[in-house]
Amino acid sequence: MKICIASQTFAPEDEGGAEISARMAAIELSRRQHDVTVLALGLEGDPVAPVGTYRHPEGFTVVRIPYHNWHLPAARQSAAGVLKKLEWHARAAWGAASRADITRVLEAGRFDVLYAQNSVRMQPALFTAARRLKMPIVWHLRDYAVLCPKTNMFRDGKNCESECIDCRLLTSRVGVGAGEGITAVAVSNAVRERILKHGLLTKSQWHVLYNTNTSEQKFDAALMGREAPSSDVFTFGYLGGLTEAKGVGDLVRAFAALKGADGARLLVAGRGRDDYVAHLKELAAGKPVEFLGHVPPERIYALADVVVVPSRWIEPQGRIIVEAAVYGVPLIGTDRGGIPEVLKGYGMGWCYDPDVTDALSGLLDRALSIGQQAWWAQRDALFPGIRGYQGTAESSRYYEKIEAILSGSSSHLASA
Known part of the structure; x- marks a missing residue:
């Protein structure tokens, strides 16, 4: 043609x-x-x-x-x-x-x-x-x-x-x-x-x-289908624009409010307006939150035990939820737009309503309470759609x- x-x-x-x-x-x-x-x-x-x-x-x-x-x-x-x-x-x-x-x-x-x-x-x-x-x-x-x-x-x-x-x-x-x-x-x-x-x-x-x-050629073959943690600290990861619509402020606040946050870390990758990034850093003050700026996505997929997609807008269907699953990483995302169609529909993550107080922090705490080693040992039971997910072209x-x-x-x- x-x-x-x-x-x-x-x-x-x-x-x-x-x-x-x-x-x-x-x-x-x-x-x-x-x-x-x-x-x-x-x-x-x-x-x-x-x-x-x-x-x-x-x-x-x-x-x-x-x-x-x-x-x-x-x-x-x-x-x-x-x-x-x-x-x-x-x-x-x-x-x-x-x-x-x-x-x-x-x-x-x-x-x-x-x-x-x-x-x-x-x-x-x-x-x-x-x-x-x-x-x-x-x-x-x-x-x-x-x-x-x-x-x-x-x-x-x-x-x-x-x-x-x-x-x-x-x-x-x-x-x-x-x-x-x-x-x-x-x-x-x-x-x-x-x-x-x-x-x-x-x-x-x-x-x-x-x-x-x-x-498949565009994925890092060494990371595809991860089945184990890559550090000794339970790691939550965010990848995307640093904007209000993306809900990254909700994620930083929810993580900062965790009682067990000292035993975990949050990696935030992406770019945004200088004033909004400064606001996010104020929210994260004193907490184990690292702002990485614009980095290759594989850096997050290699380190995260769970990727969080906290979008407040009705996100159509981001590439992240597909890529994370291909790399073997479970997800937590809002119940808006195309996110639940993939996470719930394929059994690859948990969803929450961003308008419900403490809904996100509750899921972060749930993941953290399972423990890093058990999280990966139980991944296929918790998220049965990840193994064998047909997420490549x-x-x-x-x-x-x-x-x-x-x-x-x-x-x-x-x-x-």
């Missing part, structure tokens, strides 16, 4: 989970002998993402078209002020990506299918051009960008039950509506249900495909499923 992968942000730009998945899809589909072109956004003269075309070392083509805004969409939020951010979002909403530029690329490529990833900043031009060319559209949804410019529907410490007025204004021109002719792929049932609840993509053909898309046949969805989309052509 000739496949156009649309990804507004693409390596070597900074990557979040969606960007990593788009890059991995380009690599894996190319290795499967498909002719792959990545359509991304660029800025004239940008040192990282300049406008133009080049051949990627992994065997696919990258085409960057101009983005008519003062900075590119980014995996992490800009540090600009409120008014400047509003200006940027307004420009993005009114079409900073040119339909003429997108149409030119799609027409020249004569693609069999458009495989849209994180591409809301290319709308409405992207789908308008694809429909005009009668090109099948497969849209992989990994967040709530179609409903919220911040992508997480989380504001002032709470999850939004409906679209905020300003969000509705800024996303209205995405223009997906009922999604006729679109094949939608969600990373969890939670994502699918939330988008359908808001009346979008109700006429699309839906698939749910969990993030088991990392090849090969074991889950992830890219075979993607190929089937892409090839099958031709029978679900977009309307002109």
Whole structure:
């Protein structure tokens, strides 16, 4: 197949989970002998993402078209002020990506299918051009960008039950509506249900495909399927953004409140705003909490006896819960979004309600009271889904499923 992968942000730009998945899809589909072109956004003269075309070392083509805004969409939020951010979002909403530029690329490529990833900043031009060319559209949804410019529907410490007025204004021109002719792929049932609840993509053909898309080659083979502790201190691990939505503050407070915290440690890996990181360090003052900054994920998987995913937002389905299980590490996570679908559904961890006082500290204390040696000796009884979990791309046949969805989309052509 000739496949156009649309990804507004693409390596070597900074990557979040969606960007990593788009890059991995380009690599894996190319290795499967498909002719792959990545359509991304660029800025004239940008040192990282300049406008133009080049051949990627992994065997696919990258085409960057101009983005008519003062900075590119980014995996992490800009540090600009409120008014400047509003200006940027307004420009993005009114079409900073040119339909003429997108149409030119799609027409020249004569693609069999458009495989849209994180591409809301290319709308409405992207789908308008694809429909005009009668090109099948497969849209992989990994967040709530179609409903919220911040992508997480989380504001002032709470999850939004409906679209905020300003969000509705800024996303209205995405223009997906009922999604006729679109094949939608969600990373969890939670994502699918939330988008359908808001009346979008109700006429699309839906698939749910969990993030088991990392090849075995990308895992540290020496760590896969761990069955024993790697230190003599019971270690809780956190890996991710240091933000309120991610719930890391809840984790630090819960750990600091443990009566037995002196016999354990908490490793916190990730980046955040300087003021929020300083706040977290104040919460952890005097406790065995180590802030590691941005480190390779394997550092946490190698040391943690349990990985904690304390998300307050309705997280779609993070890569961490899959990766930790592949490495043999049990998890504790909130009962929100796609987290319980994997942890409870596959028997790989415990879940709790973050709105219930002491719920998290109770589970941390429960794990600690079992004891480190017994924790690992009883792992398979406590978490029967970890051993043999099909969390790699090969074991889950992830890219075979993607190929089937892409090839099958031709029978679900977009309307002109």
